Amino acid sequence: xxxxxxxxxxxxxxxxxxxxxxxxxxxxxxxxxxxxxxxxxxxxxxxxxxxxxxxxxxxxxxxxxxxxxxxxxxxxxxxxxxxxxxxxxxxxxxxxxxxxxxxxxxxxxxxxxxxxxxxxxxxxxxxxxxxxxxxxxxxxxxxxxxxxxxxxxxxxxxxxxxxxxxxxxxxxxxxxxxxxxxxxxxxxxxxxxxxxxxxxxxxxxxxxxxxxxxxxxxxxxxxxxxxxxxxxxxxxxxxxxxxxxxxxxxxxxxxxxxxxxxxxxxxxxxxxxxxxxxxxxxxxxxxxxxxxxxxxxxxxxxxxxxxxxxxxxxxxxxxxxxxxxxxxxxxxxxxxxxxxxxxxxxxxxxxxxxxxxxxxx
Numbered sequence: 174x175x176x177x178x179x180x181x182x183x184x185x186x187x188x189x190x191x192x193x194x195x196x197x198x199x200x201x202x203x204x205x206x207x208x209x210x211x212x213x214x215x216x217x218x219x220x221x222x223x224x225x226x227x228x229x230x231x232x233x234x235x236x237x238x239x240x241x242x243x244x245x246x247x248x249x250x251x252x253x254x255x256x257x258x259x260x261x262x263x264x265x266x267x268x269x270x271x272x273x274x275x276x277x278x279x280x281x282x283x284x285x286x287x288x289x290x291x292x293x294x295x296x297x298x299x300x301x302x303x304x305x306x307x308x309x310x311x312x313x314x315x316x317x318x319x320x321x322x323x324x325x326x327x328x329x330x331x332x333x334x335x336x337x338x339x340x341x342x343x344x345x346x347x348x349x350x351x352x353x354x355x356x357x358x359x360x361x362x363x364x365x366x367x368x369x370x371x372x373x374x375x376x377x378x379x380x381x382x383x384x385x386x387x388x389x390x391x392x393x394x395x396x397x398x399x400x401x402x403x404x405x406x407x408x409x410x411x412x413x414x415x416x417x418x419x420x421x422x423x424x425x426x427x428x429x430x431x432x433x434x435x436x437x438x439x440x441x442x443x444x445x446x447x448x449x450x451x452x453x454x455x456x457x458x459x460x461x462x463x464x465x466x467x468x469x470x471x472x473x474x475x476x477x478x479x480x481x482x483x484x485x486x487x488x489x490x491x492x493x494x495x496x497x498x499x500x501x502x503x504x505x506x507x508x509x510x511x512x513x514x515x516x517x518x519x520x521x522x523x524x525x526x527x528x529x530x531x532x533x534x
Contacts, residue, residue, distance in 0.1 A: 174201070204300045211301060213275060220250040229254075238465045239267035241292050246276040248287035255287075265462040269326070272314055273297035281314065285321050290469060292361070296329035308351075315355045320402045322447050324358040324469040331360055332378060336369040346382050353386040356399070356449050358471040396425070396449040413512075414444055416526045420510050421448035427530065430505040431455055431495070435480060435487055436512035439463045439470070441526070445510065446470040452508070455500065457491050484511055484527070492533055505533040 175195030181188040205212040220242065221229075232240060242254060251268055258266050267289035270277070274297070277284055285291055293314050295307055302310070311327065318325035331349050332341045352360050360383060365375040390396070401418060405411040424432050432454045434442050442456035449471060456467050456475045467475035478494065480487050488509060495501045509529040 202297060202300050211275070220244055220246060221254070233261075233263065233266070237266065238462075239269055239289070241269040241271050242288075243271045243294075243297075244274055244277075245270040245272070245284055245288075246274070247280045248283040251284065251287040265466075267466055271297075273301070275301050278302075278310065282317065282321070285318055285323050288323065289466075290324040290326065290358075291318050292326045292328050293357075294329055295327070296363075298329075311352070312355050315352075315357050318358075319356060319399070319447060319449075320404070322404055322443055324443075324471070326359040326361050326469070327352040327355075327357045328361040329363055331362060332365050332375050335365050335371050335375040335378065339371050339374055341375075341378055346378070349379060349382040350386040353383045354390065354395075356390075356396075356471060358446075358469055391451045394425070394451075396421075396451070399449060401448075413441060413526060416510065416528060417441060417444035418448055420508060420528050421445055421450040423528065423530070424450045424452050424508045427506065427508070429508045429530065431501055432508045432510065433457065433488070433491060434510040434512060435484070435491075437463065439467045439475075441510055441512035442467050442473050442475070443470055446473050453500075455491070455495060457487070484509075488531065496533070501533050503533050507531050507533060 175191065175197050176193035177189035178192050179187050180190050205214070225243075229240060240254070242250060245251060251270055254268055255264075258264060258268075269290045269292050270284045270288040271292045271294045272278065272281065272284070273294035291314060293311050295311065298310070299307055315325050315327070331352070332345050334342050334345060349360055360379060362369075362372070362375055362379060366372040369375060403411070403414065405414045420432065423429075429452050432445060432450060432452050434445060434454060434456050436442050436456055436458050437460055439456065439458065439460075442454060445454050454470075454473045456470075456473050457480065458464055458467070458475060458477055459480045461477055464475045464477040467473050476491075476494070478490070492501065492507070496503075501507065507530070509527075509531055511527045
């Protein structure tokens with residue numbers, strides 16, 4: 174927001190000349206450049222400050238569903254916080270890594286694998302890297318998250334002008350549409366809803382732009398261009414992955430009206446989402462924490478209700494529910510996927526997945 178040129182150094186102090194005036198706040202983030210290149214710094218400071226720990230405790234007391242960790246340097250930052258939460262039996266709180274520094278980009282894959290999801294924090298990232306590199310870096314992060322089956326949120330300055338004005342710039346709408354075209358799981362408002370004058374209008378614009386781009390992607394069958402990478406190693410996990418990949422392909426080829434998945438912890442729902450199928454994915458679970466976390470999966474609409482050991486009873490119950498909501502109607506075709514983590518009766522290595530194609534009565 175402001176630029177200074179260093180003219181003199183006095184011990185630990187700098188005398189600077191302001192070349193681009195702007196508002197400089199007390200907690201402003203600074204980056205240092207020399208001859209057009211970023212001067213990399215490692216202050217050895219902990220990722221979590223005393224204030225961060227106080228904020229985490231406040232969030233826990235308020236019952237937050239996830240914590241977005243700022244300035245993650247490597248996977249150990251994520252693991253440390255996860256261990257802390259695990260010791261307090263708070264594993265249901267998801268940890269998202271905010272990618273907003275050069276250090277996080279250097280350790281990107283390890284950070285994604287260690288976290289429950291990623292936030293592309295473009296505002297702070299733009300302080301550390303040349304602005305022209307941000308679009309390519311954003312797409313790389315989104316693609317890698319999809320390959321590793323982790324939800325990704327694109328955030329910061331999506332509709333920045335709507336902090337003050339009731340309509341966005343056309344470039345901002347294009348920016349939102351590009352994030353949706355890249356198949357990001359979510360796009361997030363920041364200042365627009367936190368301090369903006371038109372938060373509801375900003376949300377309406379975000380929704381309208383997202384829905385239009387998603388509609389276009391389905392019409393053009395853009396998901397066929399997505400590369401598929403094997404994620405699982407163990408045989409049961411590979412079977413789950415292949416079932417969901419095949420289910421998504423079947424759903425698209427048969428033009429089914431909906432996908433139903435029954436899951437305890439949301440694993441099969443996430444694998445279906447990873448393939449970005451055309452029909453909506455209705456994920457049914459009896460676990461309240463799973464229902465909340467599945468809200469972030471692309472294309473997944475989670476619902477919580479009691480589930481039984483009988484697939485037939487589950488299907489009849491959920492069809493009745495979705496008909497009452499107007500989500501399906503008689504004659505619709507539904508692809509049904511059962512998750513092995515739901516009511517597993519035998520050994521942990523057993524696999525009980527199935528795919529069915531049903532017609533709604």
